[in-house]
Amino acid sequence: MTMFAPLAGIWMPSPQDLRLFGAELSLVAAIVALLVLSMLFGRSERLGAGVALAAAVAVIFFCRDAAGLVDTGARAALTPPGAASMLVADRFTVFFKLLLALFLATIIWLWMTGAAAGRTGGEVRPVPAGPEFFVLLLTSMLGMSLMVATPNLLVMMIAVETASLPSYMLAASDRRSRAGAEAALKYVLFGATTAAVMAYGLSLLFGLFGTLDLPAIAAAVSVKGMPALGWIAMAAFLVGVAFKISAVPLHFWCPDVFEGAPVEVATWLSVASKAAGLGLLLRIVAAFGGDVPATIALPLAWGVGLVAAATCTLGNLAALRQESVKRMLAYSSIAHAGYMMMAAAIPPAAAGDATVRPAMAAIVSYLFVYLLMNLGAFGVTAMVAWSQGSDRLAAFTGLGRRAPWLAVPMSICLFSLVGLPPLAGFAAKWWLLAALGQGADRHSWLWWLVFVAVINTAVSLYYYVRVIRQMFLADDERLERLAVPVGGLALANGCAVLLLLLGTVAFGLMRDRSLAYAACLARAAPESVVAAQDRLAWNGGPEGMVVNGADRP
């Protein structure tokens, strides 16, 4: 196995390389610590939450550190000598890790709120149990962090599996719930099948190109063209990515899992899983930019665009008639994944062109806003479900009177999900559409995606407003006021305030920040293509292509 030769040898990453990946390492350390500590001190939920929180803080710390290193122009990749990079660290991966860490912290917050409510309120609710929950959460986060940070197909595959396996168990973490068990089973079956298809595509790609390094494959393709089998292999590989994004037609697991799983898990999967999948998709699409001829880059973009349009349309249409709010939010998350995928459909232009960055910045800002909106909406749904024992639409009746401090932030989150100004959801959608419009300068078919997006926006209003209608327009005097845990109030209102700020005064600030985070991937991708071409030339072109360190003299 020449592939592993560099690792079996004496090569060790330098301390600086390790600092770049301190976030991943601290996650691994936290996972091990959790397992060991719970063996030593017994199953303490508080301990689990504490360690997980510490891991989130460490990830944020290391990400800031890595961001500084990346900016000073340090070699931003974990590269065995002579081989292609296995992991890269650029501002784009830093963003995803920061996003995931922030999200992890809020999920822990939500979990603690729920646990406190379960204890004090006296009502039994399915709290995912202590250390296991956090171990699985951290493991899936590790997988997601790796997903966005690698140009290597094999590492991508491993990362996807690392993210997926704990997610299956998380979905079933309420052991008494039949719905949860059913959801987890569906999730596993779907996941296993798509993983098999993905592995098949991977093996075909390796057979065709003799390398697993994505930029090298892109370089080979740009010289030699894409064989028909290559298209099949690419499509098969992308099936695994589409599963993580829950893109149509691989979205069927999503509503069942979100409805059956505990709220914390559903919230986690709704944002984190899709974010990681989108990051991975973006990296693949960006790799096929640069010098890759349009005959290859364009069909890829069309394919992504078509799936994106189908995803947001079907997601929205299916959401229209849902009675369970969690299930409605699940379909809404499918729709939003569709919107975000549209940005990935913008064909990357030649190296140094400005069109990639707006697309990536759009996804970066959309993901951040989407996190806030979904967190708020799921959070309020959780509070309602905990006190009412149901997440049906009927449970929200009269919430405007019974718990105004839940109903108002919920409305803000929902209107933001629609994309109405002056809320952040509009800002996010605006940057997305602006990126599409800018891309349409060269590819006018992107205007069709703009149409699909705006018409879907109008359609989506209907189902989000159904919840608002139930909260404010319907009321039943017999229903009493709701007791809401303070932590939940803080979470929901915090999200709402941020959404208001990001939609108005911080509208431009968010843009600047997201452009900064999108900067490096756009720069890094063409560079690595150039590097791969150097190696190709050195190896005598794609015919004799063995891009691997061990084969070099």
Add this chain to the structure above:
Amino acid sequence: MEHGNLLNLLIFLPAVGAVLCLIVPGTRTVKVVATATTALVMLLSLGLFRHFAWWGRGDGWQEAVFGGTYGERLYEVTRLDWIRLDGTTIQYFVGIDGLSFPLVILTTLITFLACLASWNIESWKVGRGVRGYFALFLLLETGMIGVFCALDFFLFYVFWEVMLLPMYFLIGVWGGPRREYAAIKFFLYTLAGSVLMLVVLLAFHFYSPVRTFDLIEMAVNDRIAAVFNAETTSFLGWKFATAMFVFLFIGFAIKIPVFPFHTWLPDAHVEAPTPISMILAGILLKMGAYGLLRISYPILPAAAEHFAYALAVLGVINILYGALCAMAQTDFKRLVAYSSISHMGYVLLGIAIMTAAGLQGAMFQVIAHGISSPMCFFLVGVLYDRAHHREIDRFGGLWLSMPVYGSLATLGFFASLGLPGLCGFIGEFWVLVATFSAPFAWARPMAVLAAVGVVLTAGYILWMLQRVYLGPARPEYESFPEVTGREVFILTPMAVLAVALGILPQQTLFNFMNGTLEQICELYGDGVSMMASVAGMCLGR
């Protein structure tokens, strides 16, 4: 371009008032705060007169109002960079000219009156918070004034949407029996239109050779006009200007509302509480016409000319269809709602023919209808508060039991009817005369058809007056209390304006807006616009 901060105050003072409404104690205090805010905004808005009125500028007022080209004479301008976008910035850019000035005044006045009309909110029997109502009401005012003041397309869009949320709740929570249906229908219709506007917003930005969102710049910059109106500029295979004009028109037509996009209006009007109906009819409908005049026509004159016939036909359909529908109604409020559709048809017709006189007539009709229709809705509301039904056929002889109310009602409905000497007459007459003399072959038949609308209007209003106010007094209504002081106070300004606009159209309105309207006409180019204005012919200017 004169800088100033008055508009910022007008836009954001209601928002501050909305926050105050949420925190002050006691329902009565909330009402006082809300009313004080709207009153203050109205009084402040009167300060805008100093830019347009002869008493504000002395001898220089004619130059100030009529001089320059489109966009040169802007007042109370604030320009701040808001969002950086590649190659340009999205600005917080507000200012007024003769087009927006009367509308801002109308907005502040009608909002103030509608706020007073909300004082009996307890008697609506919806049992919902007073606090929320007035907070949303004030938020709505922020959105409305913002729409009329924004000169940046992006900012315009934001205010346009900001208006939707409060309106949804105001109809949906405090409305009549079918309020939920009416509210969501209003919301979906308007949003469907405005997302098309969003596409235009993006397309304007990315097609323009000068990256800008400035509505004035887009209208007057020759390079932009050359690209936008060129035959060769294509958008997904359509001609660019044509496609953009259609998208914008759908968005604005829903608001006006133009047949066949009008079906939300009768529902929303009938279900909304009286003050909200006043605002819907008096201000929100005007935004469609304003949008056409501020965005579609100055920026895409070629497409406007291309569609002139279609728009004129739609305008005439509106006039006739709305009038015929009004005639068939048994619900008093529904009748007034359909009469709004009919009256807004004149506005569309006046805009469609693309002459200065047509624009003047359309804008006059906008303002006149903005005064008469809230008055009519309030008159219906006064009656509903007492009778708790709105069946026209169950009323009769009300003039006998409520003489003051009956007199004011007659005045209001006659203003709506277009009786000479009252405001409705001038607008309709101007539009009809302008259509008659418009440089299109189809213009005269259109004018004839539209004139039929005047007869129909007289028909349904007189018939309604006869059934409700005249005839023998009915015993069940004899004990009705006469209009209260508050109600008279609300009706008086509208009644006075209805008379004033009817008698002194030049001094009350034309002097303020004709300059800008003629400048817009000049943007149309050589084709159709070089028509002498009827105002000029009639009044020697």
